[in-house]
Amino acid sequence: MLCSLNIIIRCPDEDEIANLAANLSPEVMIDQLNQRWKEHLKGFRNMLIAELDGEVVGTVSTTSLLYQLPNSLRLLALDLGPKFRRRGIGTALMEEVEHRARREGLQSVNLEVGVDNDAGIRLYEQRGYERVGNPRWVVGDLAWIMIKAV
Template sequence: MRVPEMTIRAKGQAIILRTATEQDAQMLIDYLKKTCAETRFLAKEPEEIQMTVEQEEQFIKRTNDSQTDLMLLAFLNGTFIGNCSFTGVSTSRYRHRATMGIALYQKYTGMGIGRAMIEKLLEIAKEKGYEQMELEVVADNQRAIRLYESIGFQMYGKLPDNMKYLDGTYADAYWMMKKL
């Protein structure tokens, strides 16, 4: 789905949020590779990011044409700094639910930007008729868990050994949910 470009504020800073376009494909591939290298809290290792520009363009087009999915890109002073998204469930019994994700380049964390992005994403989801937002978070990511809880998300489950890292260690995941 597409939404109009908007400005949100995070600790006095103006953040532009806009729907991704197909011209953003290479930038998003580079972003995925870098953010996956910056943290162990995302789903992939950087070398697993193998999509081509054409594949990413198709993904962006499908997302924009979807009635249930939204991806927003965030810009600070004209610089791309991260994205947030939600994916709705289309079957009738689950249509009230959506799952969300967010990531920022590490140097933009701790500035209130993630909070402002999530709050806007939840507002849009509610306007689109969603009643429940869900997410999965690595159990060791206490900073994100505190943020989600402060916004009103509650834990409802834990999956032990959800991720296995290349070094052989594991990470649990928590499932969290917020009523909109």
């Protein structure tokens, strides 16, 4: 149950990026996380982490700059370490993003998800995200744009 987990969603400290890299999927490289952190510091993205019982186990980012839809916050780079999935932590990260969108006076959250990413699509549909138009090619992958009014 989500309520029995001690999850904190917050901005990371710089010295937590290496711990995050160690816990995430092997395909998420430390260089990528360092790049996200640089973008966070420059204000191009807002990077959040999920802390579970003192351990940094997942992340999500938002931006109002890339792929902008009017009055919409872009959610990107949602990732949980394999050991920490199916425990409601992805849901908790999404709830925080939606809360932040509402707080900023935005009307929706939008995202891209690979057409083969069944886990991601299930998570987003469960939270009320709907597909927009047809899938499009994004950096070599076919992806849906999904959006939810908040």
